[in-house]
């Protein structure tokens with residue numbers, strides 16, 4: 539059945555791949571992001587693209603009003619927009635950390651709050667939140683990013699219980715390493731911030747290891763995650779969580795069944811291995 543779908547972060551990576559695929563499946567897709575010029579392909583494919591900064595409440599209001607005016611409903615909200623802020627806690631300002639939370643949590647929450655009453659009146663809907671394996675496991679220097687994704691996990695679990703009786707499903711997606719613009723954004727300013735601090739050497743090594751890993755083409759394609767989202771949309775009884783992409787299942791398995799100590803050993807040995815290769 540044709541659904542009206544709103545997806546954030548549709549200008550690149552997972553969001554773009556998912557938007558294009560959902561259009562091919564015959565759905566009415568609204569892709570939103572700040573870079574409108576990066577969503578021309580969504581328009582060419584028969585979808586809608588709207589400029590929206592998730593930090594601007596008025597932008598969000600306008601998007602929701604436009605969809606309701608044109609379609610009178612929203613069947614699926616895919617909260618995908620997000621970025622990773624990497625670096626030592628000591629060197630990241632509280633303003634940068636707040637921005638990380640504003641994009642990955644509060645912007646997403648504002649949009650979700652606008653969509654809930656619409657879905658409640660429809661007595662149906664799916665809210666799909668893009669978490670990460672990083673919502674359950676942690677990596678060096680990712681404190682603020684992991685904090686937002688851990689928060690999203692708990693927030694989504696509570697919301698699921700709140701909205702169940704209204705016929706609204708809340709679903710979490712937990713990707714592993716996916717090849718997108720995420721890695722470029724994540725290392726942006728990370729090393730500069732650390733210059734002259736005790737973290738400089740470690741962060742330079744992390745940047746080098748990350749660049750080399752991606753230069754070798756490591757990471758799953760965004761379509762791995764698109765398939766999971768489509769599965770969740772098509773299911774009458776969706777799972778609470780869908781996991782996929784490089785490292786996600788083994789990392790979650792180790793943390794769950796062997797505990798934090800073993801998990802930390804595993805992650806540090808992976809990083810050492812990546813540095814040597």
Ligand code: NDP
Nearest residue numbers: 547549550551552571572573592619620670716718719720
């Ligand atoms: P990309 O960097 O390729 O895409 C991020 C998207 O978020 C872009 O479309 C960007 O659009 C949008 N975005 C960022 N900031 C804002 C903002 N202020 N307002 C509106 N949109 C914004 O990364 P991915 O596709 O990889 O990331 C998508 C999601 O997947 C994120 O939530 C990320 O945390 C998660 N994820 C990614 C993993 C990976 O390895 N790639 C692993 C696990 C989770 P624009 O700049 O045009 O506004």
